[in-house]
Amino acid sequence: MSFPWAREYTPTNGFMKFMDERLPLPRLVYNAVGAGYPVPRNLSYMWNFGVLAGFFLMLQIVTGIVLAMHYASNTEVAFATTEHIMRDVNWGWLIRYAHANGASFFFLVIYMHIFRGFYYSSYKAPREMVWLLGVVIFLLMMATAFMGYVLPWGQMSFWAAKVITGLFGAIPLIGEPLQVWLLGGYAPDNAALNRFFSLHFLLPFVIAGVVILHIWALHIPGSSNPTGVEVKKESDTLPFHPYYTAKDGFGLGVVLIIFMMFVFFMPNALGHPDNYIEANPLSTPALIVPEWYFYPFYAILRAFTFDFILPAKLWGVLAMFAAILIWFILPWLDKSPVRSGKYRPLFRIFFWILMLDMAALFYLGGAHAEEPYIMLSQIATAYYFLHFLVILPIISSIEKPDPLPYSITEAVLGSDDDAALNAKADSAA
Known part of the structure; x- marks a missing residue:
């Protein structure tokens, strides 16, 4: 959607003018999340979850890169390297707990984001592409999370991999060859662990790419809002910055407090205790379950x-x-x-x-x-x-x-006489 009242980006010094003419990244940021991007003035805290999801995606990428420096995708040592990260790497326990609980919080805010989309019908025209890309992101998240669950090579990691990949064996004709191809053999072992580690490292960057497309698609029609009424005039909007950067910042602060409570005081509350037992193909857990999400x-x-x-x-x-x-x-x-x-x-x-x-x-x-x-x-x-x-x-x-x-103005401030007159004129026509 084109907003004629959106503030234009104006470089303020020689260096910024130089950048704007040759590599207009400041203009891009200004138009995407700055005062140059008007958003509906009635957005509630239910619209914070997109920003929260972006934060947890970045947290997962950063902590994942650090963990990959110390992890070995070999069934003989994978469990031991996980313990090595926890015990011997400087701040390794914090990075691993932040990564493990970050996955849970990432899914939590995404579920809230999806349920908000259900309630406010964020999937309706003209935002169908925004919704479809969001579903693609969710599917990629599920694949990434499943592969990450396997990497510690604990009891639940091994048996979850065996059960979930075994599902493909139910597909007629191609099921068994597909299962063998996924695992690189007939049971989860070195080949499967290497494949899952490689894909688990790669897919978050694919997710980040689809997120960029998701945001791009959102900026074409503009954000939805709690009334479902489209933006009609300047009084219906506010600049994203500073109004919604402040609101998102407050929401992020509250969620981070809760997140840190889990990381520091109950880091294993969302995990499974059997995953602190090294994988044993000869011992089946009493209850095989995936992660809660x-x-x-x-x-x-x-x-x-x-x-x-x-x-x-x-x-x-x-x-x-x-x-x-x-x-x-x-x-x-x-x-x-x-x-x-x-x-x-x-x-x-x-x-x-x-x-x-x-x-x-x-x-x-x-x-x-x-x-x-x-x-x-x-x-x-x-x-x-x-x-x-x-x-x-x-x-x-x-x-x-x-x-x-x-x-939107009427929904926020009360009677909007200009809008009412326009609506009556449209009805008469």
Whole structure:
């Protein structure tokens, strides 16, 4: 979106003029996150999660590079080098705990970012590409996190790698060759560890590249906002800096306090104790689970327990991937002309039911594969797909939304007479 009232970048000294003419990086930054980028004036703290996600991505890249300097991707010494980092490398314990807990916080803020997108329909036109690139980022994050989980080569690392790669074996015809190709053999070993380490190191930079595309796509239509009403005039916006840099800075400070509480006082609370036992192919853990941020999809995977045309295992694999891939078509499933859930009373009810369903899947993914958890997983999985494929399209067709404000200014400051007159003129025309 073009904002005619956006502030133009004006170099203030000879050096900045030189840079602006030859390598206009200051202009790029100014137009992307400075006073030259107007954003809706009514953004709440729910819009902080994009910046928080960017911070944790940078934290993961920096701490990951340092950890890679001391890690050896060899099954004979991988577990020992992890302990070496913790005990012998200067500040190694801090870097590793920051990296491990940073992954959890990265997923936490991304989940909040996604759920905010669900509620405020951030996937609707003209921001479909922003949403689609966001889903690609999430898929890349999942692949990166899974490979990182394997690297410490503890008990849970080994068995998670064996179980998850074993899922590909359920694919007809190509499943077993694909599984062998992924592992470099018939079981997780040196070849698999080397491959996972290489990809785990590479993919964060790929994620960073897609994030740049994500931000670029966002700057074309501009940011969404809690009302779902598009920007109409200058009074609807504020410069990103200093207003939202201050707001994002405050939000980041609060989250960092919580993050440091985990790093310094309970660094293993989000991990699994079995991963402090060296990998042993002859000893199967009592409960094999992935990291907590995979729990909903793991619950969906385990919900299929009987064969129907296809093997149950294959149904589980298909459903697990479909649970994320369905987000790609979300902009076309929700046909309501109103974006914000604030003005969609029926949608709002079913949104919170979906959140309860997701909470149930989070819990069930970490539970034992036994009754009543299997039955509850099946119910929660059925509702998850029912919501997106049936309930959401029906709601968007039959729902009568509440009246929208004429403009963002009216939503923030009250009556906007100019906007009201323009709306009446449009109605008369």
